[in-house]
Amino acid sequence: MVNFDGNLVEDDTRILGHHNRGLKYGDGLFETMRCIHGKIFFWEDHYFRLMASMRILRMEIPMTFTLEFLEEQILQTVKANGLGDSAARVRLTVFRKSGGLYRPETNDIAYILECHELDAPFYLIPETHCQVELFKDFYVNRDMLSNLKTTNKLLNVVASVYAQENGYDNCLLINTEKQVVEAINGNLFLVKDSTIKTPPLMDGCLDGIIRKKLKEIITKMEEIDFQESSISPFELQQADELFITNSIVGILPITRYRKKQYGGNMGKNLLGKLNALARLG
Known part of the structure; x- marks a missing residue:
């Protein structure tokens, strides 16, 4: 079942027309969340990010x-x-209602809710390998629009195709200044000795929810020096660990970049703290 503007309809119901602005112009936003036994992980953070993003895009908030x-x-x-007593992946998509060309006729919005079953209730470190490569065909812009979770994700789509064609599990995206910004499907963290780094928002990375939560966790760890600072491609091969974060997988360790192989102890440590925070929040 899909929720379209408050009405539950069957999955195969045709509810969007050719005039939909999300389809025509990527004029939309989305939030992807983990819901376990009727509890939405970090729901307030998702909600307030969505509200802030809608204001930036000048959408009318009902x-x-x-x-x-x-x-x-x-x-x-x-x-x-049928997922009320299990683990579910939920996607909330908000888009401006139809009408107009580049300039919309209205700033009113509609929304769609969809969900799918997840294998595990809490975040787990997968046993699979994750080999990555830099994607250099196109670049992330260093602006506020890149921080938003919009439905315009062509760069991520093309990078995913590139990864599949070349036998990689993921790609790292770079911005117009050739700084490493994020992965295809999440934020990037780098561990070197007792320092953990993640790119700043000004570099163009997504303003991710798990990125925010890990910042809260790491800054309380007295033995760790946390930095929001740019990451150069050179630093990737000097790092002890790299990992990707998003609201569905939590923390995904990168195991290999070119000839460099990485450990995963810090990622595992942080994952336990993230699960504990999710239970509380």
Whole structure:
């Protein structure tokens, strides 16, 4: 079942037309969340990021679009799909209503909620290898739009195709200054000795929820020096660990970049702390 503007419909119901602005112009935003036994991980963070992003894109936020209303809609959709007592991946997509060309006729919005079952309730370190390469065909812009989770993700799509064609599990994206920004599907963290780094938002990375939560965790670790600073391609091969973060997998260790192989002890340590935070939040 899919929730379209508060109405539950079957998955195969045709609810979007050719005039949809998300399709035509990428005029939309989305949040992807993990919901376990009726609890949405870090829901307030997702909600306030969505509200801030809608304001940046000058979308009209409905008066009904409260924290409680959207949470109720999400949980109803999860339950309607038989996932109320299990683990679910939820995607909330918000897009401007149809009309106009580049300039919209209205700033009113509509939304779609969809969900799918997950294998495990909490974040786990996968046993699979993750080999990455730099994607250099196109670049991430160093601006605020790159920080938003918009439905315009052509760079990520093309990078995914490149990775598949060349036998990589993921790619690292670089910005117009040739700084490493993020992975295809999440933020990037680098570990070297007792220092953990992640690129700053000004470099063009996504303003990720798990990125935010790990910042909270790491800054409380007295033995760790945390830095939000640019990462050069040269640093990748000097690092002890690299890992990718997003709201569905939590922490995904990178095992290989070119000839360099990485450990994963810090990622495993942080994953336990992240799961503990998710239980509380």
